[in-house]
């Protein structure tokens with residue numbers, strides 16, 4: 001994948017100045033359709049077989065994750081764990097769980113421009129301000145660093161996500177693995193947030209992909225589904241999170257496909 005600036009340059013300038021915004025989506029769809037994993041899944045191949053053929057799979061689990069930011073695939077400021085809107089959709093009890101999971105971890109916590117989760121929680125022109133405030137609050141309460149991420153720092157100018165990674169290991173640096181297709185990340189399970197929240201997050205993120213801000217259900221269909229990919233620490237977690245994901249998106253039918261794998265972790269329990 002090319003980055004924001006390369007994509008913009010390829011289309012003749014800053015994307016805000018590109019008259020045909022649809023061109024960006026066409027090009028990104030074309031590019032991501034060539035991805036090895038997307039092609040293999042489309043052909044009905046087994047995901048674990050495919051991942052093992054992709055260089056960098058094991059290495060993607062080899063280091064500590066040092067950043068907590070939105071699940072949004074356009075945002076990547078480090079080795080990333082994702083929580084939609086940095087926790088803006090959590091209730092008080094869930095917020096406490098997140099704070100406990102992140103306290104004193106020496107992480108970077110970011111808030112970002114044009115946050116879909118912030119817009120869900122606080123519709124209107126001030127939604128980003130609420131998003132920044134939430135991320136900043138999380139950084140203060142957990143003793144971590146805070147940073148704002150603006151459009152010019154996005155790794156893609158548009159929502160080009162083809163997948164949602166439901167991350168249960170807390171060790172998968174998928175965002176920095178170039179072979180993997182563009183992705184939303186929910187690390188809710190790895191952070192100990194409960195099933196009720198994860199189900200809500202899966203529905204919300206898949207909803208953004210299916211809506212006008214993403215490739216939308218004009219492109220996602222039975223032949224080219226949006227993939228929810230469970231990254232699990234063991235078979236039991238894989239079964240559990242897969243069932244939860246199926247339940248969360250059952251209304252979308254064949255446009256969404258749930259699949260999953262057991263991570264190649266060094267020290268399995």
Ligand SMILES: [Zn+2]
Pocket residue numbers: 070071072084085112114115116117118
């Ligand atoms: Zn966001």
